[in-house]
Amino acid sequence: MLGTFGVWGAHQAWAGRIxxxxxxxxxxxxxxASPGVAExxxxxxxxxxxxxxxxxxxxxxxxxxxxxxxxxxxxxxxLLLGVGVGHRQLDQAYEKPYDKLVSxxxxxxxxxxxxxxxxxxxxxxxxxxxxxxxxxxxLVPVEHTAAxxxxxxxxxxxxxxxxxxxxxxxxxxxxxxxxxxYYFTLTNYTNNWKRYGFSDEDVKGSDRLIDALVAHxxxxxxxxxxQAHLDAGADHVAVQSLNGHYADLASxxxxxx
Numbered sequence: 001m002l003g004t005f006g007v008w009g010a011h012q013a014w015a016g017r018i019x020x021x022x023x024x025x026x027x028x029x030x031x032x033a034s035p036g037v038a039e040x041x042x043x044x045x046x047x048x049x050x051x052x053x054x055x056x057x058x059x060x061x062x063x064x065x066x067x068x069x070x071x072x073x074x075x076x077x078x079l080l081l082g083v084g085v086g087h088r089q090l091d092q093a094y095e096k097p098y099d100k101l102v103s104x105x106x107x108x109x110x111x112x113x114x115x116x117x118x119x120x121x122x123x124x125x126x127x128x129x130x131x132x133x134x135x136x137x138x139l140v141p142v143e144h145t146a147a148x149x150x151x152x153x154x155x156x157x158x159x160x161x162x163x164x165x166x167x168x169x170x171x172x173x174x175x176x177x178x179x180x181x182y183y184f185t186l187t188n189y190t191n192n193w194k195r196y197g198f199s200d201e202d203v204k205g206s207d208r209l210i211d212a213l214v215a216h217x218x219x220x221x222x223x224x225x226x227q228a229h230l231d232a233g234a235d236h237v238a239v240q241s242l243n244g245h246y247a248d249l250a251s252x253x254x255x256x257x
Contacts, residue, residue: 001078002053004027005237005239006028006029007241008238008239008240009030009032015039015042019047021246024247024255027050028053028236030055030238032055037067040074040079052079055138056082056084056086056136057082058084060100061086065109067108067110082115082116083104083108083118084101084136101124112133116132116135116156116158117134117135118136118137120137120192129155133155134156134158135148135158136238138159139213141193142225146233157235158235159229161225161237162215163249164216164241165216165245169216173207173210176216176242180210180214184204193213
């Protein structure tokens, strides 16, 4: 359903353009940044064969009954629903994020095999394995992919992997550091990186952290880093290039039709 490689992009930036990714041969477009029903419907209507996945529907912002009704109405075999709790600093109300996620799943009427969770820590990864088709981690090192595979068993593992197509590592890191700076302030990400040995200083955006999270270099070098996630246990990799070059990446990945 997903293919080996897809593209992750904020729905605001990609409205009407997902067909470009379909033409390049990517199997899935991950409609990011908390898309609504209208964005999902438009993505399906303007493409022909590519899978549309949400990365993610935010449980604090989208009513589960409305999402369930929309999923049933759309009735598309090209739709995969990714659900997550967003960011503690921005979204949390009075309910703990994990409890909110569980109660949301309880209220959601979507087949488990068409549903994945945004999961970083082992508790939510276990929930993904128990209640859904699998997990869609975001901004993680290869070591996380290997650990997630151990928790998920044979369930789907589809991490987002950030990329910068730039041969100069200093320039590539600068692009990544600038565009990812927001994430260095979010504790669900920084705490996850610390699980893999990154220090308080690293999680502010060190070269070491950037090199672990971001596939950068020539298209072939980026493709090798994406392949490393597959080798570590991922079934599918959702590529988010911070500076485009998707046609070059499709060629390096052997996807060009």
